[in-house]
Amino acid sequence: MTAASLFDDVGQAFWTIAVAATANLACALLGCYLLLRRMSLLGDAVSHAVLPGVVVGFWISGSTSSGWIFVAAVAVGLVASFLIQLLHGFAQVAEDASMGVVFTSLFALGVVMLVQVGPHVDLDVDCVLYGLLEYVSVDTRPVFGLEVPRAMLSLAVVLGGTLLFISLLWKELKLVSFDPRLATSMGLHATLVHYLLMVMVALAIVAGFYAVGSVLVIAMLVVPAATGHLLSDRLAGMMAWAAVVAVSSAVLGYAGDLRFDTGMAPMMAIVAGAEFAAALCFSPRHGLVSRAMHRLGLALRIVTEDVLAMLYRTDESHERETAEKGVSRRRCLAAAGGGMLARLSLPLLWWRGDIRWLPEGRVALTAGGRKAAESLVRSHRLWEAYLGENFELPLDHLHESAERFEHFIGPALREELASELQQPGRDPHGKTIPGSAHGEREA
Numbered sequence: 001m002t003a004a005s006l007f008d009d010v011g012q013a014f015w016t017i018a019v020a021a022t023a024n025l026a027c028a029l030l031g032c033y034l035l036l037r038r039m040s041l042l043g044d045a046v047s048h049a050v051l052p053g054v055v056v057g058f059w060i061s062g063s064t065s066s067g068w069i070f071v072a073a074v075a076v077g078l079v080a081s082f083l084i085q086l087l088h089g090f091a092q093v094a095e096d097a098s099m100g101v102v103f104t105s106l107f108a109l110g111v112v113m114l115v116q117v118g119p120h121v122d123l124d125v126d127c128v129l130y131g132l133l134e135y136v137s138v139d140t141r142p143v144f145g146l147e148v149p150r151a152m153l154s155l156a157v158v159l160g161g162t163l164l165f166i167s168l169l170w171k172e173l174k175l176v177s178f179d180p181r182l183a184t185s186m187g188l189h190a191t192l193v194h195y196l197l198m199v200m201v202a203l204a205i206v207a208g209f210y211a212v213g214s215v216l217v218i219a220m221l222v223v224p225a226a227t228g229h230l231l232s233d234r235l236a237g238m239m240a241w242a243a244v245v246a247v248s249s250a251v252l253g254y255a256g257d258l259r260f261d262t263g264m265a266p267m268m269a270i271v272a273g274a275e276f277a278a279a280l281c282f283s284p285r286h287g288l289v290s291r292a293m294h295r296l297g298l299a300l301r302i303v304t305e306d307v308l309a310m311l312y313r314t315d316e317s318h319e320r321e322t323a324e325k326g327v328s329r330r331r332c333l334a335a336a337g338g339g340m341l342a343r344l345s346l347p348l349l350w351w352r353g354d355i356r357w358l359p360e361g362r363v364a365l366t367a368g369g370r371k372a373a374e375s376l377v378r379s380h381r382l383w384e385a386y387l388g389e390n391f392e393l394p395l396d397h398l399h400e401s402a403e404r405f406e407h408f409i410g411p412a413l414r415e416e417l418a419s420e421l422q423q424p425g426r427d428p429h430g431k432t433i434p435g436s437a438h439g440e441r442e443a
Helices: 003-036 040-049 051-061 067-089 095-120 125-130 150-168 170-178 180-185 190-231 235-260 264-282 288-316 320-325 329-335 339-352 367-390 395-408 411-420 437-442
Strands: 140-143 146-149 355-358 362-365
Touching: 003 040, 003 146, 003 150, 003 170, 003 190, 003 235, 003 264, 040 051, 040 067, 040 095, 040 190, 051 067, 051 095, 051 190, 067 095, 067 190, 140 150, 146 150, 150 170, 150 190, 170 180, 170 190, 180 190, 190 235, 190 264, 235 264, 264 288, 288 329, 288 339, 288 355, 288 362, 288 367, 288 395, 329 339, 329 362, 339 355, 362 367, 367 395, 367 411
Parallel strands: none
Antiparallel strands: 140 146, 355 362
């Protein structure tokens, strides 16, 4: 391979990725607002509905590079958005049903028009669906002496307009997206902001049609925003993650197509879907694996605390001889409810230094374990005292509630309960509350 051909290959790869990333980024940023407004499928509806505009624009100009296609497609996209809102707002049709009626009707109309003019014009349905990413570097225009793909010019304008639109209307878009009624009550014209957003969405969709196709446009309007929503609870963080997914899917999708030869636009959509799946599984807060690990950790903490509380109550009872000899492993497992978590609890408590092993497999508290157990039992009995003082409950109803809540009463709440109850020395059952000076004097 000569140096010139290698340079050409690198340049072609660069422009292909740049065009895809630019289209993806514009759609992903706008898709965040659609997702927050529960209107993600509106992008799908508009992307299908603009087909009649594409055909009309081509019919008027006779060229696929004419600005008439862009203008007509955007106009039809806005009409579709208006009709959806009209059916939903005035005709009281469900929003999903109004989307389905409008976009299927307009898309069917576009297909009929395309079939009618198809034999006489050079307009391919596959170009609209899958785009022409493989050939964007062929159709170029000179810009300051540099050959730039024609698609890149329109996409760069749309991306710049999108960034300007978001920066100028950041507060308005945020307020309308999260609470349109509050926005209206504060004097903002929520309907006007909505239609401005629809204009930008339509522009992004139409600009990406011939470059990346409707398949990738629809994917980028939904998937990056959904991924960002899993990874961040703030709008700025959500949009940043959406931008990362949009750009990385362009790069990795191009590499994947070189390896598997599946088509660039579909492969980029697949990469975005894979990144969403990874976020769904491993997101720190909302991921399936993360939540499962959190629940497992919580369950294991409760089990270990149940064992500590049982050992403490054994030590404070009159069974002094049993306490000195420790408690059998079987009794510890029974206190933890049995099962796999109960078996894990004893090694974990030993590793943390809360228990020590005695001969014959028996268990006893260490000094650190006794301190942790004392705090737990204190929370339990303070909660029983609080329930007994403020609610007319039978004594045999207090223990079960306190056994659940003791695991979630922290130091601050524990001392607040003690202060509210004026530092009680005993619980309603007459048992000493650990850490109470009053209780120690009574004992």
